[in-house]
Amino acid sequence: xxxSTLLESKEIAATKHSWIWFALTSGLVLIFLVxxxxxxxxxxxxxxxxxxxxxxxxxxxxxxxxxxxxxxALLLGMVMASAGTVFxxxxxxxxxxxxxxxxxxxxAFGAALGIVFLGASSVAVQGLAIIFAFIGLGFSYLLARRMxxxxxxxxxxxxxxxxxxxFSAGVGIIKFMADPMRQxxxxxxxxxxxxxxxxxxxxxxxxxxxxxxxxIMLIFRWRLNLLALEETTAFSLxxxxxxxxxxxxxxxxxxxxxxxxxxxxxxxxxLIMPHIARGLFGSDTRRSLPAAMLLGGIFAILxxxxxxxxxxxxIPLGILTSLLGALIFVILMARRRQAVPx
Amino acid sequence: MSEALLSFEAxxxxxxxxxxxxxxxxxxxxxxxLAVLLGPNGxxxxxxxxxxxxxxxxxxxxxxLSRRPLQSYTRGELGRRISLVPQAEHLxxxxxxxxxxxxxxxxxxxxxxxxxxxxxxVAREALARAGISALADAPMDKLSSGERxxxxxxxxxxxxxxxLLLDEPTAHLDLGNQYRLLQTLKELNRAGVTIxxxxxxxxxxxxxxxxxxxxxxxxxxxVGTAEQIxxxxxxxxxxxxxxxxxxxxxxxxxxxxxxx
Numbered sequence: 001x002x003x004s005t006l007l008e009s010k011e012i013a014a015t016k017h018s019w020i021w022f023a024l025t026s027g028l029v030l031i032f033l034v035x036x037x038x039x040x041x042x043x044x045x046x047x048x049x050x051x052x053x054x055x056x057x058x059x060x061x062x063x064x065x066x067x068x069x070x071x072x073a074l075l076l077g078m079v080m081a082s083a084g085t086v087f088x089x090x091x092x093x094x095x096x097x098x099x100x101x102x103x104x105x106x107x108a109f110g111a112a113l114g115i116v117f118l119g120a121s122s123v124a125v126q127g128l129a130i131i132f133a134f135i136g137l138g139f140s141y142l143l144a145r146r147m148x149x150x151x152x153x154x155x156x157x158x159x160x161x162x163x164x165x166x167f168s169a170g171v172g173i174i175k176f177m178a179d180p181m182r183q184x185x186x187x188x189x190x191x192x193x194x195x196x197x198x199x200x201x202x203x204x205x206x207x208x209x210x211x212x213x214x215x216i217m218l219i220f221r222w223r224l225n226l227l228a229l230e231e232t233t234a235f236s237l238x239x240x241x242x243x244x245x246x247x248x249x250x251x252x253x254x255x256x257x258x259x260x261x262x263x264x265x266x267x268x269x270x271l272i273m274p275h276i277a278r279g280l281f282g283s284d285t286r287r288s289l290p291a292a293m294l295l296g297g298i299f300a301i302l303x304x305x306x307x308x309x310x311x312x313x314x315i316p317l318g319i320l321t322s323l324l325g326a327l328i329f330v331i332l333m334a335r336r337r338q339a340v341p342x
Numbered sequence: 343m344s345e346a347l348l349s350f351e352a353x354x355x356x357x358x359x360x361x362x363x364x365x366x367x368x369x370x371x372x373x374x375x376l377a378v379l380l381g382p383n384g385x386x387x388x389x390x391x392x393x394x395x396x397x398x399x400x401x402x403x404x405x406x407l408s409r410r411p412l413q414s415y416t417r418g419e420l421g422r423r424i425s426l427v428p429q430a431e432h433l434x435x436x437x438x439x440x441x442x443x444x445x446x447x448x449x450x451x452x453x454x455x456x457x458x459x460x461x462x463x464v465a466r467e468a469l470a471r472a473g474i475s476a477l478a479d480a481p482m483d484k485l486s487s488g489e490r491x492x493x494x495x496x497x498x499x500x501x502x503x504x505x506l507l508l509d510e511p512t513a514h515l516d517l518g519n520q521y522r523l524l525q526t527l528k529e530l531n532r533a534g535v536t537i538x539x540x541x542x543x544x545x546x547x548x549x550x551x552x553x554x555x556x557x558x559x560x561x562x563x564x565v566g567t568a569e570q571i572x573x574x575x576x577x578x579x580x581x582x583x584x585x586x587x588x589x590x591x592x593x594x595x596x597x598x599x600x601x602x
Contacts (some may be wrong), residue, residue: 090435222456225441228446235397236428237501238421238449283435285424286456 002043008300020280024294031298033255035070035305036062040312068203069195073304074297075203075210076195076259077269082217083252083276084270085289090245091153097296098256098270102157102163105259106136112174112187120186122197126205126261132167133257151231152242189328193264193318195304206258213255217289224285246292266318268325269296275332299324346370346409347536348394348505354405354561355389363389365561367403371505371538376531378547379540380460380571381557382581387540388429390557391507394538395426407505421449425498427491429509433482439493440478443468465500471527471533472496488519495526501533505531508539512546525549544572544597556580572597 037047042058051058067189083098099107110132142231143159144152170185178184227245228236277292303320322338345363348371356362371377371394379387383537387480387532393405394566396412401495404411407423415423425446433442446468447461469475472492472579477485485493498506508527528550541547547554547568556564558580564571574588577597590597 030350068412089435094434219454223448223453225445229445230428230432232392232395232397233428233431234428235417236395236421236424236426236498236507237445238418240417244453278435282441283437 014022017281019290024291028294028298031073031301033071035301036066038309039066040309058161064200068200069304071260072195072198072203072206072262074261074301075206075237076266077273077296077298077300078293079210079275079296080266081277081292082214082269082289083256084272084296085285085292086123086217086248086252086271088274089224089285091250091275092228093157094275095271096157097267099253099260099265099267100164101160101253102136102140102261103133103253103257104136104267105141105164105171107133107257108191108193109136109170109174111190111261111264112171112178115186115190115244116174116178118181120183122202125190126202129261130257133253133260136163136167136208137253137257189316190264191318193266193321194217194307194314194316194318195263196314197309198262199292202262206262209258210255213251213258214293216251217248218293219257220244221289222284222286224248224289225283248265264316264318266300266321267299268321269328272325272328272332273299276328278316279332298308298326319337343352343384347373348538349406349409350390350393350400351404351406353393353400353405355386355398355400356392359534362561363559364400367561367563369555369565371536371595372553373504373536374531374534375552376527376537376550376551377555377556377559378551378568379538379563380544380547380580381540381542381559385559386556387542388509389555390555391509391538391540392553394505394507395424396420404474418449421501422593423503424505424507425501425503426433427494427498427506427508429511429513433495436481436483438478439469439480439482439485440465440534441481442493443496443500446497449501454554461500464502465496468496468499471499471530486519488515488522491515491519491523492526495523499530503589505536505538508537508570510540510542512541512543518556520546544577548572 038045039047039061042051042055047058047062052062058144080098086099087096087098088094107129110128110130111125114120114128118124118128140156140159140163143163144155147155147159149155175184175187178187212324223239223244226239227241227248231241273292273296274288276295277288281291300321303324303325304317306320307315309315349365350369353364353478354362355364367390379390381387389398392393393400396405399413406412407415412420443465444457447457447464450461451457456468466475466478469478472495474489474492474496475494477489482490482493482522495511515523524546526538527539542597552570554566556571556576558564572590574590577583577588578585587600589600
């Protein structure tokens with residue numbers, strides 16, 4: 001290849017990329033607006049602009065119920081997808097999720113505690129979920145420090161598995177003790193994830209943590225590439241791998257824990273979106289992380305639309321993200337064989 | 343007398359009390375030299391290299407860069423002066439060669455900066471010096487092992503280092519790729535980059551080194567020119583071979599194992 005064809009191929013790639021950026025951004029905006037006016041009230045379908053002026057209930061519904069819920073779905077998708085990217089880079093493993101270091105199961109344990117022992121007030125449930133998410137993380141971290149096998153990352157993975165299992169056993173015990181008529185269903189629904197109970201208060205309570213987490217992940221995103229390299233290589237490139245990993249991981253977990261505390265466990269978003277983003281833009285996190293954010297936002301909003309529209313009641317969001325996420329995963333894996341010959 | 347760029351002063355290092363690798367290591371890497379660390383597997387070549395990088399810290403003694411202890415430099419300062427080509431670097435995700443080579447710009451950027459125009463240009467120059475400009479857009483996982491090793495060298499060059507450390511750079515390369523890589527290293531050295539590399543192949547020390555460092559596994563090193571260091575006796579002893587197993591041709595033109 002000579003210089004001019006090289007330049008051309010770069011330009012073609014750049015044009016293709018800017019097209020995808022445009023499509024993703026405008027897709028997200030469009031889906032957001034459509035979702036805001038889409039629902040089952042006043043009639044199945046769209047709210048008419050006229051109804052917003054005349055029908056107070058419709059106005060309340062759109063601005064006080066749907067809007068905060070939609071914004072939370074957007075936040076959830078962006079946070080889970082970017083935190084997933086951060087975790088997959090830091091652990092150099094494309095199969096980890098942002099909640100796996102004891103964070104998701106810790107949060108579930110906290111929420112279950114709140115539901116059974118503190119009267120299921122939403123402040124107690126949310127507060128305990130976030131506290132135990134961090135206890136789960138801290139516990140995993142301390143356990144990893146006491147272990148003596150493998151390298152640091154392997155120890156963290158093992159500690160995460162152990163701590164998650166402990167907390168999930170704890171959830172089992174609480175479920176066993178719970179009142180089967182009132183509390184047990186509530187724990188079950190919490191663990192299936194959902195945004196039906198989102199209010200402006202809840203949204204605003206998690207907004208700062210999510211924004212701080214998202215901002216840190218975005219600002220440091222190129223460094224993530226270095227952290228995925230072998231530790232000695234990252235060190236030779238002037239990085240301080242441990243310190244930088246800790247910073248990015250804390251940012252990712254902070255935002256993830258905040259989201260889980262109001263949405264319950266919504267899996268697969270953080271696993272799949274980073275894969276799709278890498279498929280579209282390559283592995284360089286300079287592009288793949290913001291792409292994952294946009295894709296996550298779109299995916300979470302679409303899933304939440306289905307959750308509230310598909311049937312008259314409400315399908316738990318976590319079921320839909322798992323179902324669609326796993327389907328996409330299967331399709332990607334089946335296609336991968338053509339793209340990457342062994 | 344040339345200037346010592348990197349110096350090991352009475353350095354000791356051990357992975358455990360039972361396994362002391364170095365007990366009294368004294369060695370100066372001179373500016374502009376191409377030094378080859380020669381020794382059998384497990385003698386401590388990589389350990390020495392990683393101490394030069396600042397990754398492993400001596401249990402006693404100091405490693406100095408321009409007469410200042412390595413630990414007194416910031417991470418970024420060291421990254422701008424010393425770069426590493428590790429043995430068989432594993433990449434968990436696929437990057438294009440150019441994206442990968444730009445990682446070498448990291449020590450020249452702040453934590454929140456990303457490679458810009460200038461970094462792009464330096465990365466292209468590094469590709470050219472490694473002789474793989476044509477591969478800029480190729481994905482790293484599609485390269486042959488020879489091309490891949492050159493891409494790693496280009497990444498290390500993008501750091502614009504004074505000292506280039508290489509750990510067994512020719513392992514797993516066929517003769518042609520070995521030759522091309524060594525040629526690239528020699529050119530870099532002539533252009534002023536100080537090089538410290540490990541190998542277990544005496545032939546390579548003979549071919550390119552300006553200085554040979556024998557790592558015998560007895561806690562110390564022996565330093566000299568390849569011609570002084572590499573003798574049939576030394577090699578026989580170094581690799582625990584029976585007497586007469588090695589034959590060195592006149593004028594050091596080749597080292598041969600005696601025909602079996």
